[in-house]
Amino acid sequence: MTLTSTRNQSAPGLTPDADATRVAVSTVIFTLRRREGADRASIALPLVRRMRDPHAGQWALPGGWLDIREGLDAAASRTLAETTGIAPSYLEQLYAFGAVDRSPTRVVSIVYWALIRPDEVVDSSDDNVEWFDADALPTLAFDHNQIVEYALWRLRNKVGYSRIAHGLLADEFTLAELREVYESILRRRLDPANFRRQVEGTGTLIPTDRFRTGSHRPARVYRFNPDVELADRGPLDVRH
Amino acid sequence: MTLTSTRNQSAPGLTPDADATRVAVSTVIFTLRRREGADRASIALPLVRRMRDPHAGQWALPGGWLDIREGLDAAASRTLAETTGIAPSYLEQLYAFGAVDRSPTRVVSIVYWALIRPDEVVDSSDDNVEWFDADALPTLAFDHNQIVEYALWRLRNKVGYSRIAHGLLADEFTLAELREVYESILRRRLDPANFRRQVEGTGTLIPTDRFRTGSHRPARVYRFNPDVELADRGPLDVRH
DNA sequence: TCAAAAGTGTTACTCTTACACCCATGT
DNA sequence: ACATGGGTGTAAGAGTAACACTTTTGA
Numbered sequence: 015m016t017l018t019s020t021r022n023q024s025a026p027g028l029t030p031d032a033d034a035t036r037v038a039v040s041t042v043i044f045t046l047r048r049r050e051g052a053d054r055a056s057i058a059l060p061l062v063r064r065m066r067d068p069h070a071g072q073w074a075l076p077g078g079w080l081d082i083r084e085g086l087d088a089a090a091s092r093t094l095a096e097t098t099g100i101a102p103s104y105l106e107q108l109y110a111f112g113a114v115d116r117s118p119t120r121v122v123s124i125v126y127w128a129l130i131r132p133d134e135v136v137d138s139s140d141d142n143v144e145w146f147d148a149d150a151l152p153t154l155a156f157d158h159n160q161i162v163e164y165a166l167w168r169l170r171n172k173v174g175y176s177r178i179a180h181g182l183l184a185d186e187f188t189l190a191e192l193r194e195v196y197e198s199i200l201r202r203r204l205d206p207a208n209f210r211r212q213v214e215g216t217g218t219l220i221p222t223d224r225f226r227t228g229s230h231r232p233a234r235v236y237r238f239n240p241d242v243e244l245a246d247r248g249p250l251d252v253r254h
Numbered sequence: 255m256t257l258t259s260t261r262n263q264s265a266p267g268l269t270p271d272a273d274a275t276r277v278a279v280s281t282v283i284f285t286l287r288r289r290e291g292a293d294r295a296s297i298a299l300p301l302v303r304r305m306r307d308p309h310a311g312q313w314a315l316p317g318g319w320l321d322i323r324e325g326l327d328a329a330a331s332r333t334l335a336e337t338t339g340i341a342p343s344y345l346e347q348l349y350a351f352g353a354v355d356r357s358p359t360r361v362v363s364i365v366y367w368a369l370i371r372p373d374e375v376v377d378s379s380d381d382n383v384e385w386f387d388a389d390a391l392p393t394l395a396f397d398h399n400q401i402v403e404y405a406l407w408r409l410r411n412k413v414g415y416s417r418i419a420h421g422l423l424a425d426e427f428t429l430a431e432l433r434e435v436y437e438s439i440l441r442r443r444l445d446p447a448n449f450r451r452q453v454e455g456t457g458t459l460i461p462t463d464r465f466r467t468g469s470h471r472p473a474r475v476y477r478f479n480p481d482v483e484l485a486d487r488g489p490l491d492v493r494h
Numbered sequence: 495t496c497a498a499a500a501g502t503g504t505t506a507c508t509c510t511t512a513c514a515c516c517c518a519t520g521t
Numbered sequence: 522a523c524a525t526g527g528g529t530g531t532a533a534g535a536g537t538a539a540c541a542c543t544t545t546t547g548a
Contacts, residue, residue, distance in 0.1 A: 035320060080275060082275050083354060086352035111489070112277075112329075112364065113326075114325050167487070189501090190499075206500080206501085208537075212537090228499075231500045430526075445511070447527095450527090450529090452509095468520080469520040469521065470526040471518035471527045
C-alpha cells in the first residue's frame with residue numbers, strides 16, 4: 015500500500031502475486047511550520063494522494079514496495095525520495111504494521127519516521143504532495159491516521175530524553191529557536207531561563223561568536239556538537 | 255528464517271517463491287533463572303536448534319513464517335507455541351530486521367520480545383529447545399546474536415520507566431522477590447529501603463494480608479494492581 | 495524612553511541516595 | 522542469643538520549577 019504512482023514491484027518482471035504477503039515501506043516525516051496567526055509553530059507532515067485503488071484519491075503516507083535487493087532503511091530513503099523528493103536528516107524505524115485487514119491484499123508495512131529541517135522542505139510543484147498540520151489531518155488511507163498518531167507520540171516521548179529536536183533545526187540557531195522546537199512538540203511553554211540551563215548542561219551545544227538580533231537584545235547563535243549522538247541507539251549499533 | 259521444524263509456508267499449497275521477499279516472525283523470550291552458586295538470578299532465554307539450512311545445527315530464536323491469514327502478533331504467539339510451547343504473559347514488538355544479506359534468501363523478520371514467569375517455563379522434553387543464560391550465548395544463526403543484544407537493551411531500558419518487571423513474576427510475591435527481578439535486569443544491587451518506597455509510591459502494588467517467612471522477619475506478600483497498565487502504550491491503543 | 499527578549503540569580507520543592515536503626519522470625 | 526532480612530527514619534545532594542531582576546537591542 016501507500017505508494018502513489020510510478021515504479022514499484024517487489025520482484026521486477028514478475029506479475030504481483032495477489033496470494034502472497036507483500037512488504038511495503040512508509041515514512042512519517044515531520045517538520046516544523048510557522049503558522050500565520052498562531053502563537054506557536056506546528057508540526058507538519060507531507061502526504062501523497064493515492065492514484066490507484068485501494069483508497070484512490072485519499073491522502074496517504076509516502077512510501078512504496080520493498081525491493082528485494084535493498085535493505086529496509088534504504089527502501090525508506092528511496093521511496094521517500096521518489097514520492098516527495100525529501101532526504102531527511104533523521105530517519106528511524108517506527109513499527110511494523112501487519113494486521114490482516116489493514117489492506118484488501120495482505121501487506122506488511124515497515125513504517126519509519128523522519129525529521130527534516132524547514133530549509134529541507136522541497137516545495138515540489140507536484141499537486142499530489144501536500145503538507146498538512148499534524149493536528150488537522152484529513153481521513154487518511156488504510157490505517158495511516160493511527161500510524162501518524164503513534165509517530166507523534168514517539169516524537170513527543172523521545173524529545174524528552176533524546177536530542178532529536180536538532181533534526182528539526184538548521185545548523186545555526188538561537189536558544190529561542192531551539193526552545194520553540196521543544197514548545198511546539200510538547201505543546202506547552204517552557205521557561206526560557208530554565209530551558210537555557212538545562213540545554214547548556216547537556217554539552218550538546220557549541221556557542222559561536224555570532225549573534226542574531228531582533229528588536230531586543232541580540233541572542234547568541236549556537237551550533238550542535240557533532241560529537242554528541244543525535245538520538246539514542248538503535249538495534250544496529252550495539253554498544254556495551 | 256528462524257524456523258526450526260514442522261509446518262510453515264507463507265502461502266500454503268504453493269511452492270515457496272525463492273525470488274520473493276518472505277516475512278518471518280521471531281521472538282526473544284526472557285525469563286529469570288536462579289543459578290546455583292550465583293549471587294544474583296540471571297536472564298535466560300530459549301533457543302531452538304535449526305534442522306535445515308541455512309545454519310542447520312545452530313541455535314536460533316524461535317519463530318516461523320508469517321501466515322497470510324494472521325496478524326503479526328498472532329504469528330508471534332503461534333510460532334512461539336509451536337516451537338517451544340510457551341504462551342508469554344507479555345509480548346511486544348521489538349524491531350523489523352531486513353538487511354539484504356541477513357539470510358541467503360530475502361527474509362524480513364518481524365521480531366518480538368516476550369517475558370514469562372518462571373512457573374510458565376515449560377521444560378519440554380524436546381532436545382531441540384534449550385534455555386541459555388543471556389550473558390553466555392553461543393554463536394547463533396543469522397543476525398540473532400545482535401537481535402538478542404538489542405532485546406536485552408530494550409529490557410534494561412524499559413524496566414526503568416515501565417512496570418514490565420511484573421511480567422517476570424508470579425501473581426504473589428514479596429518486595430524482595432520484586433527487587434531481585436530489578437537487580438537481575440539492571441545487574442546491580444538496589445537499596446531495599448529506597449526500592450520499597452519507590453515501588454510503593456507508584457501505586458502498582460496491592461498489599462495482601464499474607465506473609466512469607468524465612469529465617470527472618472516475615473515479608474508481606476503483594477499482588478499487582480490490575481488497573482495499572484503493564485507497560486507503556488503501543489501503537490495499537492492510541493490514548494489522547 | 496519604552497517594549498521585548500536575552501540572560502543571570504535565587505529560592506522552594508521534589509526526588510534520589512546513603513545509611514543508621516529498630517523489628518520479628520528461625521535456628 | 523543471634524543472625525538475617527523486613528521495614529522505618531532521616532539527612533545530604535541533585536535536579537526541577539517558579540519568578541525576580543538586570544542587560545541590550547530596535548523603534
